[in-house]
Amino acid sequence: MTRVNLVLLAVLVACALSLVTSRHQARKLTTELTRAQALARAYEEDFGRLTLEQSTWATPARVDKLAREQKMQSPPSPRVVVVELPEAQR
């Protein structure tokens, strides 16, 4: 009888200890999760900022202005435009 009790006591102690460890683990993981979520949000914000930057640099108005200023390109005259018709319309 005493033996059984001792075994049960040992099991109880083990359970209690594992509860403590898992609580601790849970807290550590939560902290990590929160940090990861904050990071995700930061990346999302970065993404927004970069998209904004990209679309600001790439506005047709700006591209048009630069192309004209640097005399690199101008709208093609109809004479130099080559149109490839889809198979059906040839």
Added chain:
Amino acid sequence: MRAATAARGATAQLAPPGARAGVVFGALILLFAGLAARALYLQWVNNEFLQGQGQARYSRDIEVPAHRGRILDRHGEALAISTPVKSLWAFPDRLEISPRELRELARVLETNPAALERRIAAAEDFVYIAKLVPPEVAERALALRIKGLHEETTYGRYYPAGEVAAHIIGFTGTRDAGQEGIELAQQAWLGGHAGSRRVIINRRGDVVEDVASIRAPQAGRDLALSIDSRLQHLAFRELKAAVEAHRAKAGGLVVLDVGTGEILALANYPTFNPNRRDGRLAPERMRNRALTDVFEPGSTMKPFTVAAALEAGSVRPDTMIATAGGSLTLSGRTIRDAHASGNLTVEQVVQKSSNVGTAKIALGLPAERMWRTLSDAGFGAAPRTGYPGEVSGRLRAAQSWKPIEQATISYGHGISANLVQLARAYTIFATDGELKPATLFKATGAVAGRPVIKPETARTLRRMLELAAQPGGTAPKAQVGGYRVAGKTGTAHKLEGRAYANKYVSSFVGFAPVSNPRIVVAVMIDEPSAGQYYGGAVAAPVFSNVTGGALRLLGVPSDAPSDSAILPADAVEIGEET
């Protein structure tokens, strides 16, 4: 001895020794029972106070931010986007700033120190040192370690297309809520709702346990518009150039996709920059004229009258109309053509834009019949594009038309419409007689229209309108090299009060390529005042530039030789005044 005996006697008198222990024991039991009762009371009965106090020490409700959805064009280019920005603020009386620090701060914020100082001095108890600055700038400003300078994070809304698409998109006001345009109309779709969750924190303030999610954050959803940024820019550039060249009051331009009724571009000038609004914007600059203003369309209405007559069978394209003399008097009022000519066929009436001819064609029709065609083409009803505050224009009931009114309505006076309505109405000629629903939102495939006129009538009108945009018509300047175009000019006197003034609205509405129309383009220039005012001289060249560029950008195969546009230098321009 005596005293000892007396003491013993006294105790003996009070109680026997056993009973004394009993009393003490009983008292202790009572005390413990009291404690237990109090504990039970606090644990189960009156537990709010202590629980509240406990939670206040380790439990926190934190806000989970949700940002506003983006507005995109049809190809996914951002037209409006939210990104976090910082604002720097201070309580002026607690701000300790030396003149040197002030100079440094002004340098970081790119303003001048005197202005900054005035701003701080002018404030009473709270001042924004800098509003909505990029996070890097705020970081550098805080790195100066000025006492009493604080930061706050908010979401700023940015519009990469700026003034080019300002009228369609609108802008947001305080607290990130839509205030104008699509931002206002689609607030429910775009707006995000910040969530909140309850957590347990430790001594250092780190979150150690997620207890409950009180409200899930709901991020705003992205919205795809039908606008094509490249066409929008093209439309805006050409419109701006024309308004400036003709010293006009304003202008509007709409590009519609014939297949789906989507608005590919909608430009207005004058405009404003939605990224720099300081609350002193003139309302004229913010009005989306193409949707919220009506005007009398003038001659651009003529094709609808002719279509109604062809449908009714009262005329054929080659029926001669007695337009000789160039005037027609009805109940005391005279209708004139700007340039008198001989008798014209119905086809030539459209080509040369004859008021008299159109009026005579209209008078051969029952008013009810003409009204039906105009109404079916969308006049007198708001186009329902999804834009807030669009107007419906005016198309009075046929029962109230007098003959003179029927005659003037036939060439676009005594009826009003907005530019989008007009462009949309032309889809009945660009398709085989179907009116497409105009929309500002991206469609997912072909959209069915509502049949208004017969396919043969639409084909006949296409030919007439093509003639109008060729030498011999009112708008040879509308021609585009490499593409067949069709369209109609309009030069309407403006109504001022109840009388027509010598001010004009020049317009052109057309479509291309005629062999298989892809786009409808409508141009309206309000009060051109640099000498020219005919639609064929003011609006048609804008149509030509925009249509040519748009067809090239859309990769539409050309249906005419590249040198198809014939513009002889001595070509006589045919004027019109409606």
